[in-house]
Amino acid sequence: MVVGFVGLGVMGRPMALNLLRSGTGLVVWNRSPAAAEELGRAGARVAADVSEVFAAADVVLLMLASEEVIHDVLGRGTSRFDAMVANRTLVHMGTTSPEFSVRLSRDVARAGGRYAEAPVSGSRPVAEAAQLVVMLAGDEGVRAAVSPVLQPLGRAVVETGGVGSALLTKLAVNLFLITQVTGLVEAFHFAAEHGLDLETFRRVVEEGPMVSTVARAKLAKLLDGDYEVQAGAADVLMNAELIVAAGRRAGLATPVADVCRDLFAEAVADGWGDLDMAVVLEAVRERSRVRRVGAAVRA
Template identity: 30%
Template sequence: MSNVAVIGLGIMGLPMAINLVKAGHTVTGFNRSQDKIDKLVSEGGKGATSIADAVKDADVVITMVPDSPDVEGVVSGPDGVFANAKKGALWIDASSIRPDVAKRLSDQATAAGIRPLDAPVSGGEQGAIDAVLSIMVGGDAADFEAAQPVLNAVGKTIVHVGPSGSGQTVKAANQLIVAVNIEVLGEAIAFLEAYGVDTDAALKVLGGGLAGSKVLEQKGQKMLDRNFDPGFRLALHHKDLGIVTSAAREANVAVPLGAVVAQLVAATVNQGDGGLDHSGLFKQVLQLSGRK
C-alpha cells in the first residue's frame, strides 16, 4: 500500500480520501478548512498543516480542487507540490481543468522529477462515496499502470485515454454530454408536467427505453422533487462548459447545442443559483416556460 496525499477535501476529494483509507493506504489530507481535515482523521486518515507537510513523504499526490488557477496554486511555488514532493512520486490531478493547462503543468512536473497524470473523474458525489467513479486518465502508460492500486480504490471505470492533457479533453466532452442531457431532461419533465402526466410513471418507462440514461436515473427524481442539494454544483459545470466552448473554438469544432446550454447554465449561475446541483438547470427551464 502507498502513502497518499490528498490536496482538496471537498465534495469529491473527501470521500475519495476516505475510500483510499478503507483500501489500506496511508492517507494524509490537506484542505483550507480544518473541519474537512478533522473528518478525514476521524475516518482513519492523517491531517497536514500545509501542502508541503502533506506531500513530503507521499508516494502518490492527488489534487482535487475547483479550477485551473487552483491547481496551479497548489502545485507551484516554494510551498507547492512540485517543490516538496519526493522525486519519482506520482501526481494525479483529479480536478477538471483546461487541457492546455494540464499539459503545461505536466511538463513542469516532469522537469521537477514527478510523474504526472491528469485524471478527472465523473460520477458526482455519490460516485465518489461509492468508489465507482469513471476516471479518464492522460499521461505516460507506465505511470498509469503504477497508479492502478490508487485509482482502483476510488473508481470503477478507469481508462487510459492518451498522453498528458487527454484526460481533461475527454472530461470536457463528458461535461458537454451531461449538460445537454440535463437540459433536455428538464425540458421533457416540464412538458410532461404541463400535460398532467404521472411523471413518476413516465420517467420509469422512459428510463427503460432508448431515452434512458445515467442523467435520467440520477437527476430525474431531483427535478421532480425540486431538490437541488449539490452533488456537483452548477458553478463548476459553468466553468467546465467554458472550457468546452473555448477548446472547441480553438479546434474549429462547432458545438451549437453545447453553446446554447452553456448560456442557459451561465444565466442560472448569474441569477444566484451557482451553489445548486447542476440538475438545478431545471429552474431555468421552468422560468422560461412560466412554470414553477
Template identity: 30%
Template structure:
C-alpha cells in the same frame, strides 16, 4: 504499492469519499484541505492531517489533487508553500480535478523539471459513485506512469483508461460533461413540456425509466425533480465552468452552444444548486 504514502489535497464533496476509499483499502493517507471541519472529519477516519501543502508533498510518494478550478491548481503548485517548493524527485502527482488541459500541461512540465511524474486523471461520476467506488477514471500522461498508479484507480472507481498524452484526460472529461449538460437540459425540457400539458413529472419519468431512454443519470435526476430537491451532488456552477473550458478548447456545435448559453444564464440564480436546477431556469 501498500507501503507507499498517499497524499490528498482537496476534501470537498468528491475528495472526502475518494480519499476515504484509499483509507479503507489500508493505505496511509495524508490530507490537506482549506476547511478545518473537513480535515478533522478525515482525521476521525484515520487520515493524517498535514499543516501545509509543502509538508504534505515532502511526506508522501503519491499525491492526488481534487480541487475546483485552474486558479486553485495554480496556487497549490506555485505558492511559497506549494507543491513546487517541495523535493519532488521520484514522486507522482495525480491531478483528478476537472481543469483546463493547458494548466495540466504546464504543471506536468514544471514537475518533470523537478524529477516528478504527472498524470491528469479526472473522473466521470458524482458523490454517489465516489462513495461506492464506481467512478470512471480517464487519464492523460505516460503509459508507464499510468500503469504504476492504475491499482489506486482500481480502488477509487470501477474502471480507468489511458486516453493519451497530458491533457487528454481532461479533454475527454470536458466531452463527457458537455453530454451531461445536453442530457440534463433535454430531461428538463421534456418534463417542463409534459407539465404544461398536465402530465406529471412522475409519469414522464416512469415512461423514461421503463423504456430505451432510461439510464442511471435520468433516474437520479428525475427523482430530484419529482422531490423538488436541488441539493447539489454536482453544482450547476461547476458544470457551467466545465462548459466554458470546453468552449475554450473549440466546442462549437448546435447543442453545445445551446447548453453553454442556457447554463451561463442560470448560473447567477441557480449556480449553487444541483445541475438539474436548469429545469427552473427553463
C-alpha cells in the same frame, strides 16, 4: 505506500474515504479544515500544510476546484513548488483545460517530479459508491505506477494516452452528460407545463430506451424539487465553458453545448450555483416566464 490527498470537497471527500477503506495509508490537507478533520477521525493523517503532504507521500492526488486554486495551493513558479514536487508523483484529478494540465506537467518535470492527469466521470453518489470511471493520462511508466493507487476509487481506470488526452476525454463525456441532463430537464418542464401526470412521464422514461442511471437520479430530483448537490450547477457551468472553449480552439461547432452553457450561466447568475445541476430547470422556467410576458405585451 503513503498517498497524499489535497482537496476534500464534494468529490474529494468520498474519494479519500474510499482510499482509506481500501487500506491505503493517507495524508490529507484541505483549505477548509473541517473536511480534513473528518478524514482524520476516519484514520487519515491530517497535514498542517500542503508541503507536509508532499514530504510524507510519494504520490499526491489533487482534487482541486479550478486552475487558479491549483496554482495558488501549489505555489507554481516558486521555489516551494520545486521543492515539493521533486521526486514525487503529482496526479491532477480535477477538471481544467487540457492546456493547463500540459503546462503543469512541464513544470513538474522541470522540478524533477513525475506527473499524471486522472479526471473522473461521476457525481457525488457515484464517488461515494466507489463507482467512478477514472481516465488516466501520462507517460506509460507513470500510468503503470499510478493506476493501482486509483483502483479503489471506481469501477474502471481507463488509460487514454499522453497528458491532455484524459481531460479531453472528460470534456467529451461531460458534453454528453450536460446536454443529456439539460434535455431531460426541458422535457420535464414541457410535460409539467402541459399538465401531464409527472409520475406517468417518469414511468415512460424509465421503461423506455432513454433510461440511464443519470436519468433516474435527475428525474427523482425534479419530481421531489430536490436540489441537494450531486454535481453543482457552478461546476457544470465551468465544464460547459471548458467544452465550448476547447471546441473553439479546434474550429468545431458546439451548438447544443452552447445553449446548455447559456442556461447554466443564467441559473448561476440567478443564485443557483451551489445547488445540483437539476436546478437548471429554474433557468428554463425563467425563459418561459419572459416569453409569456413578451407575448402578453405584444398582444
